[in-house]
Amino acid sequence: MKEKSIRLIPAVLATGIMSFSGVLIETAMNVTFPTLIQQFDLSTALVQWVTTIYLLVISIMVPFANYLLKNYSIRKLFVLANLFFLAGVLTDFWSPTFAVLLAGRILQGISTGIALPLMFHIILTYTPMNKRGTMMGIGTLTTSIAPAIGPTYGGLLTAGLSWHYIFLFLTPVLLVSLITGLRAIPELPVKKTTSLDLLSLLGVALLFSGLLLFLNQLGTWISFVPLAIGAAGFALFSHQSVHADNPLVRLTVLKNRGFRLFLAGFLVCQFLLLGISFVLPNFLQIVLGKNAFLAGLVMLPGAAIGAILAPISGRVLDNLGPKKPILFGLAFATLGWIGLTLLLRIPILLGFVAGHVFYMVGIGFSYSNLMTTGMNRLTETEYGDGNTLFNTLQQFSGAVATAIVATIINLTQVHQADFIQGTILGSQLSLLFLLALLIAAFVSIFRYFKTKSSAKN
Template identity: 70%
Template sequence: MEKKIHLLLAVLATGMMSFAGVLIETAMNVTFPTLISEFGITTGQVQWVTTIYLLVIAIIVPFSTYLLKNFQIRTLFLASNLLFIAGLLIDFWSPSFLMLLVGRLLQGISTGIALPLMFHIILTYTPIEKRGAMIGIGNLTTSIAPAIGPTYGGVLTSAMTWHYIFLFLVPVLLLSLGLGLYAIPAMAIQKGGKLDVPSMAGIVLMFTGFLLFLNQIGTLMSLVPLVVGLVGLGLFYHRATTVREPLIRLTVLKNKGFRLFLLGFLVCQFLLLGISFVLPNFIQIVMGKDAFIAGLVMLPGAAVGAILAPISGRVLDNHGAKKPILIGLALVTIGWLALTLLLQTPVLLGFVAAHVFYMIGIGFSYSNMMTTGMSQIKTEMFADGNAIFNTLQQFSGAVATAIVATIINLAQKSQTDYKMGTVLGSQLALIFLFVFVLLVFISCFRYFKEKK
């Protein structure tokens, strides 16, 4: 008799890896001034601590559709967990910036397997009437971690050194390993589908090229990675629309509702990663506070996000998608505008209040847009929809980090006063992202109005 999966424990075990990955991502943001000084690098270079992690995830997630068809979920979980632990230990020890990036790369491979694995378990084993709440719990890992990260990083950087950010997560991964081995039994699978190697090559070229372009934008050399990215995009699109068994079936994007809520979900991810880069660095560079204070400012919003993520999914299950998504996006819009205005006359308590307000909106809208988007497509397309959501979620995070780092870097170079350049760059970065917030809010409002 085949053993049954322990659903909640399996989701928590896989989610803990995603949580740890995103936690490090934003915890390291408060260490950037320290890393710049310690390794003698620039603002543009230091953001690769985050970007390389997100880039690897964006490449691995599409590959996960093949992995899920050909390997037991227990095997994938075990491999993912052990890779993550190896990455943590390398980064704890890392004596150079290059070695730090190697550890982040291993963590990216791990999360690239764990994230789609978590949503595969949710979509496969959760009854449809409970799916919203369970996806809320799953997305809790990626919505709460960006806000907790700066506090966690700030405390450890101030009390010890940034290396301990990695060491203190080893027990979390060991707990995840124990839970997963208990909750996820060995289950027989029917192997199916061949790996489309040209599609994978296209994805690697596309994401790497576009991210290098964003990192080097404003220079003549940026045209080379842009061309590489466009070639990769062309190769991937050609394979996806012509081969019999593509890596990801892009026909899922023909669904209008799926496209809209995918866009909204990605913009929320843009905001989460963007503010976790901008605000801690602004507080340290412009206001002269230490990493601990910079992280502490983000903590109340993190607590709010943690409470609302699963609750908002239950609201959607009971009352539908319209109210939580539109109310959430309205609060996000107001909170983001307040954060942007506060950069001109910064007040720490003002940042805390605006960030909490913004995180209430994220709590109601973020995971519900994924649930609503996935509900627009047929069951047999879930693997493709899941891969698209998770791939673009990570890539959009990398893009957001690269864009805001580039904007701030260019502004710092354009001003004789480094602090004034940081203020200008931070304002421009938030205004840039605010345009996307307004676009999504208006689009979702029109969608629900037409649907009614």
């Protein structure tokens, strides 16, 4: 019945296009910061709000979407998300002031915060278990290529036309998403099962507002104030998760060791994806003197391969189980990452392309499969909470990764006599830090599979 009521692949692609557009704009706007600073007479700290406010809204909306999915039809939520996104991009195309630009980013954040969990909700609810890996791969395909395309897309339009066109050119893409979704997603009745826990929502808002402000102000004494606010929000959210009748998210799913482990591995991969999308383009521009367009173009082959491999690796998981594709992927990613780290000392442009391709082959086999395997460790009643945790932490970890690598590079640039040498050292230290996380994830997951195999024997 479920499979006949919805056209699964078009529905996933329609919601995925919105998620793709959200990630694309997020990374495309990073290369426009110098232009925005000059045009609106901003400080570097203030211009960061173009990305920060967007990530903040998504971080709050994803847990809220868990409530929405239990109380409203997926068709209504899809249309709402698409209209919010269209309103957001048209607002930012027009935006005559920085305040209007931020208002548009808020509208886009609301849309992406609904679209991401909606896409995975459709996959988890309407896909048979033996095809789930493939469909999760297709869902991931729509977003995994965006971080690498973004800098190229943003740099090309900013240099050739204006940053406003970054938003305008997405309008026809979103209209395609809307038309496709309206044809693929029927109006299905939903029995309202929960009431909105406002204290949980307040806790989420305080948690992510505090932590993002803390990351934005790293290195200053005042950063401890938003950190305290974030801690208070986490305490309130955790309390409601356990004691409220209908919390936004039940954190009890984290007691499941398998789910917890694969969630951590997934977030490490997200750290690497966002970390390299910051480190490599900046290294190529500052150290090698390349422009933003070429710096983004270097990452395009690897991103394309990673995206193409996502559904293929999902099919491998469906046929062979999770162990082989995940361990193969993490091993390949580790080798590619080591290569990229070494190339920072002896920079060769084609070497960066090859190293990134090698690394992205590994990500292609592991990234979406980590999420699929983690979600498969839960019962059907826990899918909403697990889906919310994956999507919320995926977005927030991107902000954390960017803040950490930016801080490391900034510190070495300040403390080295030569700015370029400081950039090289900071980039290497950043990749070494992320390499340590990757190796830890690989070892932990390897031991998990080994223990499971021993238990069967």
